[in-house]
Amino acid sequence: MKPLHLLPFLLLGSAIQAQDTFTVGNTTLYATDLVDDSQIPWELVWGGDDMLWCSERKGRVIRIDPSTGEYTTVLDLNVTFSGNGEPGLLGMVQHPDFPEDPRVWVVYCDGQFNVSEHLSVFEWDGSALVNEQELLTLPGYQIHNGSRLLWLPDNTLLMTTGDAGEPNLSQDLESLNGKILRINPDGTIPADNPFGESLVYSWGHRNAQGICLGPNGLVYSSEHGQSNDDEFNLIEAGRNYGWPDVQGACNTSSEQEFCAEWNVMEPLAAWSPCIAVNGLEYYTHEAIPEFQGKILMAVLGGLSAQYERMTVLELAEDGLSVVSEDSYFSSFNQRIRDIAVNPYTGAFYLAFNGTSYPGSPPNIIKEFSTSNPAGIPTPVVRPLALRPIPASGQVEVSVTEGAIGGPLSVRDMSGRLVLESTVPSSVFTLPLEGWPTGRYIVWTAVGAADLLVD
Ligand SMILES: [Ca+2]
Numbered sequence: 001m002k003p004l005h006l007l008p009f010l011l012l013g014s015a016i017q018a019q020d021t022f023t024v025g026n027t028t029l030y031a032t033d034l035v036d037d038s039q040i041p042w043e044l045v046w047g048g049d050d051m052l053w054c055s056e057r058k059g060r061v062i063r064i065d066p067s068t069g070e071y072t073t074v075l076d077l078n079v080t081f082s083g084n085g086e087p088g089l090l091g092m093v094q095h096p097d098f099p100e101d102p103r104v105w106v107v108y109c110d111g112q113f114n115v116s117e118h119l120s121v122f123e124w125d126g127s128a129l130v131n132e133q134e135l136l137t138l139p140g141y142q143i144h145n146g147s148r149l150l151w152l153p154d155n156t157l158l159m160t161t162g163d164a165g166e167p168n169l170s171q172d173l174e175s176l177n178g179k180i181l182r183i184n185p186d187g188t189i190p191a192d193n194p195f196g197e198s199l200v201y202s203w204g205h206r207n208a209q210g211i212c213l214g215p216n217g218l219v220y221s222s223e224h225g226q227s228n229d230d231e232f233n234l235i236e237a238g239r240n241y242g243w244p245d246v247q248g249a250c251n252t253s254s255e256q257e258f259c260a261e262w263n264v265m266e267p268l269a270a271w272s273p274c275i276a277v278n279g280l281e282y283y284t285h286e287a288i289p290e291f292q293g294k295i296l297m298a299v300l301g302g303l304s305a306q307y308e309r310m311t312v313l314e315l316a317e318d319g320l321s322v323v324s325e326d327s328y329f330s331s332f333n334q335r336i337r338d339i340a341v342n343p344y345t346g347a348f349y350l351a352f353n354g355t356s357y358p359g360s361p362p363n364i365i366k367e368f369s370t371s372n373p374a375g376i377p378t379p380v381v382r383p384l385a386l387r388p389i390p391a392s393g394q395v396e397v398s399v400t401e402g403a404i405g406g407p408l409s410v411r412d413m414s415g416r417l418v419l420e421s422t423v424p425s426s427v428f429t430l431p432l433e434g435w436p437t438g439r440y441i442v443w444t445a446v447g448a449a450d451l452l453v454d
Pocket residue numbers: 246247248249250251252255
């Protein structure tokens with residue numbers, strides 16, 4: 001019996017190009033550059049308009065189409081920015097009902113010598129953020145300005161602030177620096193704040209640059225330590241987190257005295273020397289079971305730039321302790337500033353801040369997806385893989401190196417040889433036009449696989 005199809009009819013697939021795939025347990029992640037010319041991405045937000053929003057330290061807010069990476073600039077503020085400092089455009093949230101409620105809250109610093117930090121609310125008019133209304137101003141500095149924003153379930157807003165380089169402000173309840181503030185959407189003080197007529201929600205913070213809601217509505221924050229004791233904290237109303245009198249756990253005699261007097265909350269986890277902990281996301285999607293129910297934490301790597309990574313924290317069932325820690329993506333050797341999650345696909349996005357403090361290029365926003373985006377060939381995970389199954393019209397064949405140049409044959413279930421050829425490359429397309437519906441067996445030097453033709 002003559003084979004029905006011969007090699008000249010094979011459509012060659014594209015050669016495997018530079019591709020980034022990562023394995024997390026049993027899950028394969030495909031990495032693609034979504035935006036490669038960001039101006040120091042700071043906050044990544046999955047928008048209620050199903051677009052990815054990004055604040056950039058140099059002053060822009062960009063709105064990115066997550067399916068193409070194309071973006072438009074929707075806000076361009078004149079902010080404090082110097083290559084050696086930390087201020088600029090920082091935290092950002094949309095109203096929880098965005099875009100029906102078109103408001104977006106943004107934190108930024110202005111002034112070159114006397115830096116101020118502002119919380120403002122803007123309105124989205126469909127193409128730009130307009131009608132700025134300033135809600136709050138506090139002292140800023142060239143370092144330690146925070147600032148992340150988070151909605152609580154009661155629609156009050158938490159804002160982390162830094163100590164603006166003056167550690168004693170963190171223990172001063174009259175100062176808004178070195179705190180986590182709780183604010184009504186219009187900037188007023190919620191009636192049930194823990195210190196009465198004060199925006200202060202928790203105090204004794206140095207420079208918290210990550211905050212998220214975890215299981216059971218618990219609030220977690222990441223906080224930069226000085227040189228030791230980066231912290232992962234559980235945030236509770238009215239609690240003192242110790243800075244500058246306490247770093248990390250209450251484990252020296254002077255710290256123990258201070259902690260007893262001020263009921264200091266110890267961190268759930270701490271890292272020494274500092275790794276520069278940043279943006280937090282509580283990952284709940286089933287797309288990556290290895291991350292489901294865990295906290296994703298962006299890590300900048302500190303001055304030494306050798307710890308850059310995404311850290312994954314597993315919490316105890318009650319959320320009150322950290323039981324394990326894994327880390328990923330240190331191979332990029334780039335500082336990771338923030339994380340956002342696509343609620344539909346479970347893909348996540350990382351904002352990279354270059355290779356050294358505080359934001360040298362490249363500044364890239366990458367997507368990590370469990371689905372294979374166009375342009376990235378299927379990775380060969382089995383010696384011989386066919387997709388899709390069932391196939392009609394054509395099937396894509398992937399083989400490991402040992403099969404290339406070796407025999408390729410296909411038989412139907414009665415053992416009849418329907419194709420005899422040679423494997424041309426690691427990925428190629430086999431045309432199936434005219435093949436009767438049914439089951440076939442594909443043979444190569446590295447193994448066999450079932451082919452279902454529809
Ligand atoms: Ca300590």
